[in-house]
Amino acid sequence: MKILSVSTATNQLSVALNEDTTVMVEKSEHDKRNHSEHLDPLIAEILTENHLKLKDIDRFAVAIGPGSYTGLRIGVTTIKMFASILAKQAVGVSTMKALAANCQDTDTLIVAGIDARNDNFFAGAYLRENGQLVNIIEDGHYHIDKLLKAVKDYALAHKLEKVVFVGTGFEKQKEAINKLDLPVSFGTDEQNVTHAGVIGKLAIDEQPVEPDQLLPRYLRRTQAEVDWHKKTGKPFEADSNYVEEV
Structure with missing residues (x-):
């Protein structure tokens, strides 16, 4: 099974291609915060070097959080899009579990x-x-x-x-x-960062979900939600409509 996995949860961007539990290739960029610009080119680079296309991937995996709000949205949205368009499996992996697995x-x-x-x-x-x-x-x-x-x-x-x-x-x-x-x-320097290859390994035992069910796990209210709550006095909801209210 070919697994393409990504992590955009922290300031390190990581993309990997796994064949079952074997990490075929992993590429990372350290201390970068413009993941939206670098993620797709890094994926394309890995696929090209391995003579693959996105349709050849069996399962897509991503670190779903916790982590950077913006980073998580970039990674999760990308994987959701790939899995949905190609009708492939999607898996979310805890960022904490990926770190612990190091x-x-x-x-x-x-x-x-x-x-x-x-x-x-x-x-x-x-x-x-x-x-x-x-x-x-x-x-x-x-x-x-x-x-x-x-x-x-x-x-x-x-x-x-x-x-x-x-x-x-x-x-x-x-x-x-x-x-x-x-x-x-x-932990060592290598253990202290999130590796997409590790996410790919963990994704083998995780339960795939429908792409539209793949959601970030922020584990903390965003500032926008806090401001909305203060403004409206309404209780927080799982999918609150504060964006429309602000």
Whole structure:
């Protein structure tokens, strides 16, 4: 099965072509924020170099979040369009799960996170059980204090002696992390970024969805939603009409 996967969830753009669990090629651009300009050319480059067309792809996969609002929309919209037009399978993969998958450690609580500024993180924690990643602390938007309390409580309750932090921003929290009084380590440069090839591997075991059901997982209200709520006093809804109201 040929899988084309992309990640636009962070400031790194990543595109990969997998043949089942084998990463055939992965190309990334670091510290770029104009994903809308670079994503399609990078996809075209990979397909051309491998003598393929979009119609030859069996499954399309994308990091659905959490992450950059604009970045997520770019990646999800692109994959939805490809899958819909070509009547192919579409799969969304958690950005946190993709980060956690970079770590192969067992008997270790893998805390994956993306710096959301002001001591906040998009984060989740995972364990490897029988070769599969299990989400232990639900992906969400956490203040660092709340996240670390959940990590410590789980580690102590389950007698886990190792915790590894992968992703961005944790290096700025070393003082707070060291107060966990647990053996901790931090991911390498390669482990701290989201790889499309890893997303492709995870996509094999994820349940495909209809393209129109593929949606970003922001896990935090956008500023527009907050402003709309303040203006109207109406409760938040899953698909609120604040865009029309503003």
